[in-house]
Amino acid sequence: MIRFAPVALAAALSLAGCAHTPKATAPMPVPASSASASAPAPAGPAADDNLNAVAWSQNASEHDFIYLQTYRDATEKLLKAKKDPTWDALPKADRAAHPSLKGLKPAVILDIDETVLDNSPYQARLVRSGGEFDEAAWAAWCKEAIARPLPGALEFTKFAADHGVAVFYISNRAKDLDEATLANLRSAGFPVADKSSFLGLGTFVEGCEQAGSEKGCRRQLVGKDHRVLMQFGDQIGDFTDVYGNNAEGRAKAMAPYTAWIGERWFVLPNPTYGAWESALFDNDYGLPRSGRRAKKIESLRTN
Template sequence: MSVRLPTALAALALLAACSAAPTKAPSHPITAPAAAPTTPADDNLNAVAWSQTAIEHDLIYLQTYRDAEARLLPALNDKQWDALPKDDRVAPAKGLTPAVVLDIDETVLDNSPYQARLIKSGGEFNEADWAAWCKEERARALPGVVEFTQFAASHGIAVIYISNRAKDLDQATLSNLRKAGLPVSGPEAFLGLGTFVEDCEQVGSEKSCRRQLVSRKYRVLMQFGDQIADFVTVLANNADGRQKAMTPYMGWIGTRWFVLPNPTYGAWEPALFNNDWSAPRDERRRQKIQSLRFD
């Protein structure tokens, strides 16, 4: 005779059998959440990526140098034309050899590979690594500058480079310029940091003394740079001081002075944290974020 279990007892028996059976692994194992990235964000990544990959970057340089070339001969023929600020014109320009004055880094030569190396290593600028990069002599010419400077030289206009590269990098720098196709008339074409100028005391990396040196021999038709200190002395590196330095010369922008973009480094950055490079990196970043506008 068969025995029929009550329905509730049958259900309990079935549950017990299931719990005793071995557990089968799911066909798609559940993965643990991805670990947080160990590499900290780098504020310079987008800036360097834009400088190296955005066609807009190249077009700005081409546009600037082509516009300058179109204006160069009229400036040459205007004997009253001079692109030095009044404080740097220490000798009358009349009768002097015409010249154009250019900064080098991020104005003439592209050093974005050095900035890319800093991003990869997580480091910051230091003089030893920078000098080593300069001595590689591998920086490429920026778009449009070779054509412009060669055009200037072909019309008897001296091409002078005023740079804050150290004076002991002169040979490597001149060699790099030549390799990149830029005209170099000789050692005097490069006025690096540490160039001695009689009766003029250079303060830090200011270029005023070197512009004064140029003014003794040349009538400057145009200046080119990626920092406002490439054109004029900045007495106070803060927002008000930078604006004050440029205000008298706003009419010269795009005619005598040609400013090029550099989002990767420059005096604009320490102006955001009171020029205090001794502050921890996180503190400098906090102050830069504080400087942003949100409306």
């Protein structure tokens, strides 16, 4: 259907009237519906690049199916991995700290955010307000302790615990969020043997110097007494340390372990945030939002 602007429509109707009568006629009044169509849109937050990502995470059935598919696949493979005394999912650098697998108890390691707990409501609040991530608002969300389990995560972790496999959660949530995080995991129904099941940022590991927020030291702590059967996460850093967060560094970190994807390492989707995003603008959060967006647009391939 062709749409006419209100003025052009009025003029067209006026000329049509002249064809039927020699007398000049007054311009046709603009209908109220046309006038309202040209009114300015109500003010609101600026368009947000994260809108589609958050909307997909919360509303797409495909999102839930990917999680179910991943956790169901892992469940089917878990007991086979447990029976194989040589099976271990720690990267070589982490296992080197405690190389012998003999006598180690079985365990799995899972990230928390966007791996077992759904934080999309926090992202949705940012989209609605037009704001960006900040530590205070994030901490406040975590302390609400209302994040829901992601599809399949609860069933998998319960299955693991029921079959004698220890469940560890390694997260980069700040140390002061430990209690709130444990409360959220427990209220959501996840198996938590005790406080040592959760290893947050700042966990001290004797003899290991943590590099930034890398999780290697904490994985080594689990590996001291456990043979790690599987790892789960939404970031490369959930599986192995990444010492250069750029395309080359990320590829180098994963190159030795691509055969482990879907066998020992289970990667989950997170289009809303992560190291993949900051790598696109050289990890420079000092850039204004527009500058970061420009860098991301530059990264797009058109052929």
